[in-house]
Amino acid sequence: MMSGTEETTMSQKSKxxxxxxxxxxxxxxxxxxxxxxxxxxxxxxxxxxxxxxTKARYRESEHVKDFYRVNRY
Amino acid sequence: MARMKFLCDADRCIECNACVTAxxxxxxxxxxxxxxxxxxINDGKPGERSVxxxxxxxxxxxxxxxxxxxxxxxxxxxxxxxxxxxxxGCGYCFYxxxxxxxxxxxxxNFGSRGKMDKCTYCSGGPEVDLSPAEYQKYGSNRLxxxxxxxxxxxxxxxxxLAGDGEVIAQIYKERVVKxxxxxGAWGWQTAYRETITI
Numbered sequence: 001m002m003s004g005t006e007e008t009t010m011s012q013k014s015k016x017x018x019x020x021x022x023x024x025x026x027x028x029x030x031x032x033x034x035x036x037x038x039x040x041x042x043x044x045x046x047x048x049x050x051x052x053x054t055k056a057r058y059r060e061s062e063h064v065k066d067f068y069r070v071n072r073y
Numbered sequence: 074m075a076r077m078k079f080l081c082d083a084d085r086c087i088e089c090n091a092c093v094t095a096x097x098x099x100x101x102x103x104x105x106x107x108x109x110x111x112x113x114i115n116d117g118k119p120g121e122r123s124v125x126x127x128x129x130x131x132x133x134x135x136x137x138x139x140x141x142x143x144x145x146x147x148x149x150x151x152x153x154x155x156x157x158x159x160x161x162g163c164g165y166c167f168y169x170x171x172x173x174x175x176x177x178x179x180x181x182n183f184g185s186r187g188k189m190d191k192c193t194y195c196s197g198g199p200e201v202d203l204s205p206a207e208y209q210k211y212g213s214n215r216l217x218x219x220x221x222x223x224x225x226x227x228x229x230x231x232x233x234l235a236g237d238g239e240v241i242a243q244i245y246k247e248r249v250v251k252x253x254x255x256x257g258a259w260g261w262q263t264a265y266r267e268t269i270t271i
Contacts, residue, residue, distance in 0.1 A: 049146040049156075053199045056149035058075050061219030064236060071231050071244050 085232035092224035100212025128174035128192035136166035
């Protein structure tokens, strides 16, 4: 008896707030579709390393030459 | 064009783990991740051998072949690098790699993985060379500084060689000729017939 009264009260509360408890996720889904649509249209960002990223960094500096020399001992 | 390679002379490796420590310190590698490890076979028995292992920067890298987000790329130095911005931590590369090179930080409980981390041949990542962002994600970029990976440079017995594949192969050949015997690598006689001298 007591719980029935409370349920009615809660349902009334959500109706007062302008969003029915049973339609909450429907409303959320519709909103999300609108929000996501522009993001889905943007092109996928696959890895595309440019020339700067893949350029050769190794050079036979004096430091490297010393490394090769001492490894020959 | 020079191709960067690692070569571990198993006759010289004494399992001191200095390469592991040097790598962790130089690249500020987080807890639980070892970009380089020393593997010992027949530990404690006569004829035990130790080999220092990390990413071998494969020419046709299996990690890159299985990556669902295609975050791997190979530089002109033949170094295999990856983008942590794209990595989703799926773990496919770990299963594909024959050397167990890809590692994952433990970011939380329940087995969730963070971004994959692996040896970068001390050459950073896709960020601007020697930038703080590059250091934070991938560690130091010694190649851009005209140096070689610190693991190899620190090796006290000169077991771990790094650099241009042609040059270090020549250095190793000279060592083999001087010693009078080869690496003694297991499986070579299976792979190259019993006539091969190892």
